[in-house]
Amino acid sequence: xxxxxxxxxxxxxxxxxxxxxxxxxxxxxxxxxxxxxxxxxxxxxxxxxxxxxxxxxxxxxxxxxxxxxxxxxxxxxxxxxxxxxxxxxxxxxxxxxxxxxxxxxxxxxxxxxxxxxxxxxxxxxxxxxxxxxxxxxxxxxxxxxxxxxxxxxxxxxxxxxxxxxxxxxxxxxxxxxxxxxxxxxxxxxxxxxxxxxxxxxxxxxxxxxxxxxxxxxxxxxxxxxxxxxxxxxxxxxxxxxxxxxxxxxxxxxxxxxxxxxxxxxxxxxxxxxxxxxxxxxxxxxxxxxxxxxxxxxxxxxxxxxxxxxxxxxxxxxxxxxxxxxxxxxxxxxxxxxxxxx
Numbered sequence: 001x002x003x004x005x006x007x008x009x010x011x012x013x014x015x016x017x018x019x020x021x022x023x024x025x026x027x028x029x030x031x032x033x034x035x036x037x038x039x040x041x042x043x044x045x046x047x048x049x050x051x052x053x054x055x056x057x058x059x060x061x062x063x064x065x066x067x068x069x070x071x072x073x074x075x076x077x078x079x080x081x082x083x084x085x086x087x088x089x090x091x092x093x094x095x096x097x098x099x100x101x102x103x104x105x106x107x108x109x110x111x112x113x114x115x116x117x118x119x120x121x122x123x124x125x126x127x128x129x130x131x132x133x134x135x136x137x138x139x140x141x142x143x144x145x146x147x148x149x150x151x152x153x154x155x156x157x158x159x160x161x162x163x164x165x166x167x168x169x170x171x172x173x174x175x176x177x178x179x180x181x182x183x184x185x186x187x188x189x190x191x192x193x194x195x196x197x198x199x200x201x202x203x204x205x206x207x208x209x210x211x212x213x214x215x216x217x218x219x220x221x222x223x224x225x226x227x228x229x230x231x232x233x234x235x236x237x238x239x240x241x242x243x244x245x246x247x248x249x250x251x252x253x254x255x256x257x258x259x260x261x262x263x264x265x266x267x268x269x270x271x272x273x274x275x276x277x278x279x280x281x282x283x284x285x286x287x288x289x290x291x292x293x294x295x296x297x298x299x300x301x302x303x304x305x306x307x308x309x310x311x312x313x314x315x316x317x318x319x320x321x322x323x324x325x326x327x328x329x330x331x332x333x334x335x336x337x338x339x340x341x
Contacts, residue, residue, distance in 0.1 A: 006079065006080070007062060007080045010173075010177055011075070011181070012075075013177065013286055013287070013289075014323065014325070015286060015288060015324070017324060018290075018324070018325065019140040019286075020070070020140060023138070030214060031110045031111070032214045032215065033138060034108075034110060034139070035137055035142065036107050037147060038103055039151070040130075040132055041132070045131050047123055049161050050133070051088050052163070053155070053162040055086045057153060059083075064117055064119060064284070067118075068113040069114060079116075086121070087121065088122075088123070091122065091125070093125065096126065102124055102134065103134055106122055106136045107216065111138045119136065120135075121135055142286060143285070143286050143288040144288070145287065146284045149284055171279030171283050173284065173285035175277065175279070175283075176285065180322055185327075188320035188323040191319075192331055193331045195292075195294060195313065195316075195317060196265070196294060196332040198263070202265065205259070239304045239308055242311065245314065252310075256297065262298065264294070265292050265295075266292070266295075267292060268290070268291060269290050269291075270291055271287060272288050272289040273287050274322075289321055289322070289325070291325065
């Protein structure tokens with residue numbers, strides 16, 4: 001990349017730093033942080049307009065053009081070129097099995113973190129007026145909240161031929177990174193240090209898993225029936241807690257029973273979108289963060305009291321969700337064992 005093509009150099013968010021580390025550390029293995037979304041489309045399709053819409057997405061959202069560099073630097077950065085070529089491929093599949101094979105092929109193809117953009121599109125024709133659009137990206141660019149925003153914008157752009165005339169201006173991801181830089185790091189470290197006081201290390205359910213080779217993630221879905229869902233919702237409202245707190249408390253009790261401990265810590269993903277930042281709801285990028293959830297309970301404590309206390313403890317940490325997990329662990333001085341003083 002020559003200097004004239006350089007638009008910006010930005011820091012990484014906390015989870016971006018984690019993803020970048022894993023991309024370098026697991027360079028010889030399948031990158032489990034390669035994400036993929038598949039859209040089955042029926043009806044007449046203007047492939048040229050769809051391609052133009054995808055190219056417009058790259059032009060509008062600078063952070064989608066990011067490359068990630070670390071060599072000869074004290075910390076990694078994301079480098080934003082002014083322009084990149086859209087990775088776009090159009091193929092025809094003879095049958096559903098061949099279309100599925102193309103999806104699988106794209107899933108295992110990795111990305112060179114220094115060669116933007118870390119995303120690609122494949123449009124597969126599967127029959128007369130039947131198509132499959134495969135969008136593959138590295139998770140370091142996008143989180144789950146951003147994906148439907150991006151998909152909606154893509155198809156809205158397609159409707160008007162790929163151009164963005166009349167579209168609202170994008171709120172840039174760099175605004176969020178600037179917000180991160182303004183946060184009180186010392187206050188956040190102190191808050192997490194207090195929250196994890198007495199914990200010496202992680203609760204390892206499967207300590208041998210760290211030695212295993214990375215594997216692509218799989219999805220397990222469990223659906224609750226309506227009656228159970230209504231009962232849980234009513235119970236949560238009665239005690240002024242969220243369903244998320246109910247699930248976290250239940251999971252903490254399960255882990256505690258499994259590990260033989262009344263004080264357990266596990267990870268949970270938060271949206272990471274500060275409500276005070278204008279335009280945050282529609283911003284595209286990686287905002288999520290993975291943070292510790294600590295569940296402590298006593299035998300003489302009711303479940304309702306446990307959940308109310310858990311929610312109060314988590315509420316106190318809301319202002320400090322921006323701190324990265326590595327920094328939290330460092331501030332808390334964790335070792336490698338699961339125990340409490």
